[in-house]
Amino acid sequence: MSESYNLTNSLPVNQQIYHFLRKDIVDCTIPPGTLLSEKEISTRFCVSRQPVREAFIKLAEAGLVQILPQRGTFVMKISAKRVADGRFIRQALECAIVRRAATSITPEQLLALEHNLHRQTLAAQNNQIREFLALDDEFHYLLTQIANCTLAWETIETIKATMDRVRFLSLSEVSPPESLIEQHYLIFEALKGRDPDAAERAIHEHLQEMIYSITPIALQNTDWFEAE
Incomplete structure (x- = not known):
């Protein structure tokens, strides 16, 4: 520790x-x-x-x-089944969150998201992986604040713990920070345009990333995953 x-x-x-x-x-x-x-x-x-x-x-x-x-x-080792279940639940929650956020977001809240995205970019450029992950979490937490549903973040934070281990292992050629930042910007632009449908599509695609990364990450780190 x-x-x-x-x-x-x-x-x-x-x-x-x-x-x-x-x-x-x-x-x-x-x-x-x-x-x-x-x-x-x-x-x-x-x-x-x-x-x-x-x-x-x-x-x-x-x-x-x-x-x-x-x-x-x-x-414990990482359970691919638990990762998949957590992603499914998180996706349902966050799709609802961004839809609500898109209808109520203020200019001040947009600035806070944009500032976060600038910091994400700097962290990625400087290869500060832990800082990037913290800012990634902050971005999603801000969405729950904008939607006036911070209780949702407590649920998300618990169910995504196993997902976060895969996120850390995948921040290389599988899911580099730069591609995640691009996805975050798509969410941001949809919110800026106050478009709930576009916001939902953007965050749905963003969270689908876990499906594509889990298999190659498990193959590269067999000792870290449960045999299922």
Whole structure:
């Protein structure tokens, strides 16, 4: 786990530990099969084991770890089936979100999206993969804000945890940032034109990317995927 992680007063301790561990699992810092130690993590953050245990439960709900009684908590391999199911659910949610956003978006909100896209471009140009992924998430989070449905983001963030591992592995020749940015701009232009149909088509195509990338990524990283 990164040495730069420090607890703050901004969120409950269990949520912060969950986010730290989630990030390290998603960006492949912690590989599948790794045993996560309650004792080691509680010592690292100078907390009791209870918030660590709660973080593990939330990670299990997101499909990132498996808690085995008397054996421990292990980072799971990626399930292609879970990725496909998550993409299906996320696509349904986000298509509805952009339709609503297209009818209510303000000039200020368009500027916020455009600023985000400029930062995405800079991150891609500088090969800052983790920064790009964070900005990608921010773009989709902003859509839920524009649609006045931030609760949807909480659902999306949970179901996309396994998808995010594939996203990180695919940010090369399979799904380079530049192509994802182009797709984001298509969504942005549809919102700018206040066209719900075009916005829905654009985000539908954007999220279809996961279907095309999962097979080559699984073939390139067989040790990371479950045999299904």
